Amino acid sequence: MSTAIDTVTDQDDNPATAQSREVAPGPAPAAPRRRRLRTALRFLRTLVVVLSLVGAAVAGGTYIVRQRLADRAFVDAGTAVLTAQPITAGSADAAVVTRVLVTERQSVTAGAVLATITLTADGRAPRVQQLRVPAAGIVTEINVAPGQIARAGEPIVTLYDPTKLDFQVDVPLETLRELRLGMTAYVAGPGLPGRIATTLQQVKPKVDTDRPTAASDRLTVVLRPEAADLTTVRTLVPGLRFDVVVDTTTAVGGTPAVNSA
Numbered sequence: 001m002s003t004a005i006d007t008v009t010d011q012d013d014n015p016a017t018a019q020s021r022e023v024a025p026g027p028a029p030a031a032p033r034r035r036r037l038r039t040a041l042r043f044l045r046t047l048v049v050v051l052s053l054v055g056a057a058v059a060g061g062t063y064i065v066r067q068r069l070a071d072r073a074f075v076d077a078g079t080a081v082l083t084a085q086p087i088t089a090g091s092a093d094a095a096v097v098t099r100v101l102v103t104e105r106q107s108v109t110a111g112a113v114l115a116t117i118t119l120t121a122d123g124r125a126p127r128v129q130q131l132r133v134p135a136a137g138i139v140t141e142i143n144v145a146p147g148q149i150a151r152a153g154e155p156i157v158t159l160y161d162p163t164k165l166d167f168q169v170d171v172p173l174e175t176l177r178e179l180r181l182g183m184t185a186y187v188a189g190p191g192l193p194g195r196i197a198t199t200l201q202q203v204k205p206k207v208d209t210d211r212p213t214a215a216s217d218r219l220t221v222v223l224r225p226e227a228a229d230l231t232t233v234r235t236l237v238p239g240l241r242f243d244v245v246v247d248t249t250t251a252v253g254g255t256p257a258v259n260s261a
């Protein structure tokens with residue numbers, strides 16, 4: 001009886017057996033956790049890059065579409081000329097210009113004296129008269145110099161009204177079919193700080209002195225500057241040329257600039 005008990009006691013006291021019972025699972029090594037963390041970070045970085053590229057592609061595609069639509073909305077109308085309605089001052093009878101009191105590009109008020117002339121018609125005694133401007137304007141040309149004879153009705157001095165300047169451009173019929181009266185056209189060129197807005201005011205036949213009897217395939221479009229830009233336009237010299245584009249998204253449904261048939 002005592003022998004059996006001793007045997008069991010000896011087994012419990014065996015160092016190898018006790019060591020095997022005392023060993024327990026410890027915490028997982030740190031290296032695998034670091035590898036998993038690095039993998040997760042790489043995945044997040046890749047995801048961020050992919051999302052950024054997709055966002056840039058979408059934004060770029062949207063810009064291109066908008067740009068194409070904008071390009072399609074604008075029609076190149078060609079080159080416009082700044083035009084002024086001339087104001088002429090002359091004599092109803094033949095006269096000798098004795099003195100010119102103004103110079104080109106000079107601003108004058110209505111009624112100002114432009115020149116003195118001497119009438120010699122009908123064999124009567126010479127009569128000196130003052131040539132006055134019929135309306136305020138800017139002198140563009142001295143047509144008859146002092147000492148020369150001005151024929152009856154011939155302009156001696158030519159002026160223009162700076163408040164009535166407009167841009168005129170000859171446009172082919174194909175382009176005119178895309179336009180409507182009242183559309184906004186943008187003008188850019190010398191003397192302007194940038195492009196300015198004008199309104200398509202009217203269309204009139206083009207006067208072709210080289211082919212007076214031939215049917216022209218172009219018409220003249222008259223563009224009126226917006227009120228906000230009139231001050232700038234008044235400083236320009238008639239005859240200057242400008243680039244014109246028309247925004248076809250404006251005046252939609254308005255009166256066609258030309259018969260589309």
